[in-house]
Amino acid sequence: MFTGIITGLGQIVDSQPLGPDASHGRRLMVEAPAGYLDDVGLGDSIAHNGACMTVTTLDLPARRFTIDVSAESLVRTVGLDGLGRVNLEKALRTHDRLGGHMVTGHVDGVGEVVRFDPVGESWLLQVRASKALARFLAYKGSITVNGVSLTVNAVDDATDGSTVFSINLIPHTLENTTLGELKAGSKVNLEVDLIARYVERMLSAEGKSGV
Numbered sequence: 665m666f667t668g669i670i671t672g673l674g675q676i677v678d679s680q681p682l683g684p685d686a687s688h689g690r691r692l693m694v695e696a697p698a699g700y701l702d703d704v705g706l707g708d709s710i711a712h713n714g715a716c717m718t719v720t721t722l723d724l725p726a727r728r729f730t731i732d733v734s735a736e737s738l739v740r741t742v743g744l745d746g747l748g749r750v751n752l753e754k755a756l757r758t759h760d761r762l763g764g765h766m767v768t769g770h771v772d773g774v775g776e777v778v779r780f781d782p783v784g785e786s787w788l789l790q791v792r793a794s795k796a797l798a799r800f801l802a803y804k805g806s807i808t809v810n811g812v813s814l815t816v817n818a819v820d821d822a823t824d825g826s827t828v829f830s831i832n833l834i835p836h837t838l839e840n841t842t843l844g845e846l847k848a849g850s851k852v853n854l855e856v857d858l859i860a861r862y863v864e865r866m867l868s869a870e871g872k873s874g875v
Contacts, residue, residue, distance in 0.1 A: 671754055672700045673840070673842065674695060689735045690745065692712075693730050704754065705719070714808050751811040771853045773796060777849060786834050789831045798825060810853050815832075
């Protein structure tokens with residue numbers, strides 16, 4: 665379980681296939697900030713751009729660790745198939761502060777940035793979500809974008825069933841995450857609010873039962 669509050673910026677420095685074809689995943693080597701791995705052990709969970717992955721090897725002097733990403737995860741996420749910076753968040757501990765919202769680290773879908781422009785001292789980020797995710801998005805609700813817990817400021821439903829939602833990003837968020845690297849056309853990992861997911865399931869189940 666996570667909160668969507670990024671605790672460090674990592675760098676994928678190596679990516680190796682785990683097999684001879686696309687049915688296999690990849691082993692990624694990630695370089696972490698100084699001191700970031702001091703309390704991390706083998707088997708621990710760390711979210712990478714919002715996707716929960718397991719630490720498989722540790723090299724503390726080099727500040728590096730590896731994760732194995734399955735072919736299924738590569739198909740359903742972005743930002744884990746090559747080299748580059750990634751948002752990192754260690755798994756939530758029972759005594760930690762819940763600064764964002766309850767995040768599982770399971771990416772629900774990939775969205776596309778349609779606008780990313782400065783507005784005053786902040787930046788306006790607009791992302792198009794698929795029809796499958798549109799029903800989970802609400803004004804002032806929570807959404808995770810590339811692992812970052814954010815508040816939805818506006819929802820604009822399209823005729824094709826998709827939704828464009830708007831987010832206001834303050835300078836602190838841009839400085840401490842990879843979101844500042846986004847541009848129109850960028851793909852992002854999305855995880856909808858956990859509570860919204862359960863509410864939708866309960867309402868659909870009631871409809872089917874005729875209650």
